Amino acid sequence: MNPxxxxxxxxxxxxxxxxxGAFGSHGLRNIKPPLPETKISSFNTAASYLIYNGIALLAISFHPALLSATSKRFRLGAGLIMGGALVFSGSIxxxxxxxxxxxxxxxxxPLGGMGMIAG
Known part of the structure; x- marks a missing residue:
């Protein structure tokens, strides 16, 4: 996994x-039968976590240790963040x-959440 x-x-x-997030805020409100507000809130939370973890990946892609692409710790961390975000948000x-x-x-x-935390 390179930077x-x-x-x-x-x-x-x-x-x-x-x-x-845009779909959750606008598109989900027009679905028939309507979704409960709690479901729309959960959807938007999952979208927010994709954004947070995407920003984290952008930030660590510039980390000097990762730029060498030899650090197993940073490759593992990036993989856990990616996988955790996809599992967490995707399941929601x-x-x-x-x-x-x-x-x-x-x-x-929660498995996705643990992956994100570990990353």
Missing amino acids: SFVFRSGALLTATGISF FGLVLARDRFRWLGPVT
């Missing part, structure tokens, strides 16, 4: 979070959009 990949991944997570998006048909995603969400 360029970490930077691009951070930019993609941030852009996706912004896009999903799935729960909200599938209207709880995939209830098994609920217990998966």
